[in-house]
Amino acid sequence: xxxxxxxxxxxxxxxxxxxxxxxxxxxxxxxxxxxxxxxxxxxxxxxxxxxxxxxxxxxxxxxxxxxxxxxxxxxxxxxxxxxxxxxxxxxxxxxxxxxxxxxxxxxxxxxxxxxxxxxxxxxxxxxxxxxxxxxxxxxxxxxxxxxxxxxxxxxxxxxxxxxxxxxxxxxxxxxxxxxxxxxxxxxxxxxxxxxxxxxxxxxxxxxxxxxxxxxxxxxxxxxxxxxxxxxxxxxxxxxxxxxxxxxxxxxxxxxxxxxxxxxxxxxxxxxxxxxxxxxxxxxxxxxxxxxxxxxxxxxxxxxxxxxxxxxxxxxxxxxxxxxxxxxxxxxxxxxxxxxxxxxxxxxxxxxxxxxxxxxxxxxxxxxxxxxxxxxxxxxxxxxxxxxxxxxxxxxxxxxxxxxxxxxxxxxxxxxxxxxxxxxxxxxxxxxxxxxxxxxxxxxxxxxxxxxxxxxxxxxxxxxxxxxxxxxxxxxxxxxxxxxxxxxxxxxxxxxx
Ligand SMILES: [Zn+2]
Numbered sequence: 001x002x003x004x005x006x007x008x009x010x011x012x013x014x015x016x017x018x019x020x021x022x023x024x025x026x027x028x029x030x031x032x033x034x035x036x037x038x039x040x041x042x043x044x045x046x047x048x049x050x051x052x053x054x055x056x057x058x059x060x061x062x063x064x065x066x067x068x069x070x071x072x073x074x075x076x077x078x079x080x081x082x083x084x085x086x087x088x089x090x091x092x093x094x095x096x097x098x099x100x101x102x103x104x105x106x107x108x109x110x111x112x113x114x115x116x117x118x119x120x121x122x123x124x125x126x127x128x129x130x131x132x133x134x135x136x137x138x139x140x141x142x143x144x145x146x147x148x149x150x151x152x153x154x155x156x157x158x159x160x161x162x163x164x165x166x167x168x169x170x171x172x173x174x175x176x177x178x179x180x181x182x183x184x185x186x187x188x189x190x191x192x193x194x195x196x197x198x199x200x201x202x203x204x205x206x207x208x209x210x211x212x213x214x215x216x217x218x219x220x221x222x223x224x225x226x227x228x229x230x231x232x233x234x235x236x237x238x239x240x241x242x243x244x245x246x247x248x249x250x251x252x253x254x255x256x257x258x259x260x261x262x263x264x265x266x267x268x269x270x271x272x273x274x275x276x277x278x279x280x281x282x283x284x285x286x287x288x289x290x291x292x293x294x295x296x297x298x299x300x301x302x303x304x305x306x307x308x309x310x311x312x313x314x315x316x317x318x319x320x321x322x323x324x325x326x327x328x329x330x331x332x333x334x335x336x337x338x339x340x341x342x343x344x345x346x347x348x349x350x351x352x353x354x355x356x357x358x359x360x361x362x363x364x365x366x367x368x369x370x371x372x373x374x375x376x377x378x379x380x381x382x383x384x385x386x387x388x389x390x391x392x393x394x395x396x397x398x399x400x401x402x403x404x405x406x407x408x409x410x411x412x413x414x415x416x417x418x419x420x421x422x423x424x425x426x427x428x429x430x431x432x433x434x435x436x437x438x439x440x441x442x443x444x445x446x447x448x449x450x451x452x453x454x455x456x457x458x459x460x461x462x463x464x465x466x467x468x469x470x471x472x473x474x475x476x477x478x479x480x481x482x483x484x485x486x487x488x489x490x491x492x493x494x495x496x
Pocket of ligand 1 (some may be wrong): 099100
């Protein structure tokens with residue numbers, strides 16, 4: 001090889017100097033100008049600290065710099081959009097690890113269905129709804145099925161695509177960058193989302209767990225965990241082990257403490273152990289990450305045993321949805337195998353109305369014990385379970401940190417020892433959610449090199465009064481570096 005002439009060597013060194021400097025100090029006028037710089041704010045970066053940066057720069061789909069205004073503003077060039085945050089708060093874009101958004105759109109719901117509305121509790125209405133749901137569980141069980149056994153593959157229509165777009169508009173406004181669909185029953189909707197992604201029309205990222213009833217066809221289509229793109233990706237499959245606590249159909253080791261509906265006293269187990277073992281084995285064989293709806297301790301035990309018999313390890317990131325009743329032995333088994341507890345923030349206030357009657361005071365110590373689980377280092381992640389609860393992550397955040405309903409009940413909070421603090425709860429819907437979706441190297445915190453999924457709030461949830469979190473103002477949502485929602489939006493739960 002020829003020796004490098006002196007002049008060239010100097011320029012090579014100069015270039016190397018620019019390239020090896022900190023990401024935040026590229027020379028002005030370099031081709032490295034950011035497309036977008038957010039400055040003069042409070043940037044909560046996620047996993048490694050609480051609000052230490054002032055500014056963030058984005059180029060293409062990714063974050064290129066995070067730090068002080070002085071350092072990050074050097075990334076601004078003549079064509080860079082600069083946004084003065086005026087002290088606003090920036091967090092990693094919210095993620096919701098358990099929703100039924102796509103399925104709701106498949107049902108043809110309009111925009112109104114996705115807007116959070118607080119309805120005061122009506123015991124008579126709630127009683128009837130639980131009875132109907134329980135009856136449905138009894139009938140499904142009598143057919144020897146689980147609630148996710150039936151799949152469909154509808155043709156893609158313009159109406160379906162439009163209904164999905166109406167849905168994502170509302171989701172993006174609420175500061176949510178990524179949603180996980182917990183059990184999609186119609187693969188046609190997945191086709192529609194892939195088309196919308198190709199047409200460049202998506203604003204929200206969709207990670208899809210197919211329902212058990214769709215897994216064989218999904219596999220024939222070439223789908224498995226990780227297949228997809230930046231906007232739509234297959235995350236895995238959802239199984240269903242038991243019913244719900246409200247209708248007394250969640251499967252418990254010991255009978256319910258009450259019997260308001262006349263259903264089987266130990267709840268309903270959709271998966272016996274043999275089928276659970278077999279379904280989990282098949283999911284692994286087809287390459288699908290597994291999560292299982294498991295609310296009662298007996299439902300949790302069956303799912304966990306099936307995971308263990310199929311060699312689950314922390315590398316798999318398999319999860320259990322809900323995990324509402326869990327004694328120490330089950331929690332220890334989850335920790336040992338790295339099984340993730342996927343919890344729903346709003347259940348911390350909703351379920352106060354029936355959990356004690358259903359379980360009895362003694363057993364309540366093993367219920368909704370989210371702080372215990374965090375302290376014991378169970379891997380955890382947060383979600384909403386939309387449409388059973390509202391999607392809005394700030395509503396969930398307020399409920400999980402106060403454990404008090406918006407109408408103030410109960411004063412002091414329900415099982416207040418199990419309250420989460422704000423940074424912890426935020427991590428469950430940002431960095432920990434990215435981890436649970438095998439995306440922690442690419443997303444979930446605000447760091448150079450990661451995808452730019454960001455939410456801007458006028459108020460800082462780390463410092464605002466906890467009972468004001470739900471009414472905080474969303475100013476902007478950025479997903480994959482694109483501004484997908486802009487303008488002040490707030491959803492105060494109670495009319496002022
Ligand atoms: Zn659900």
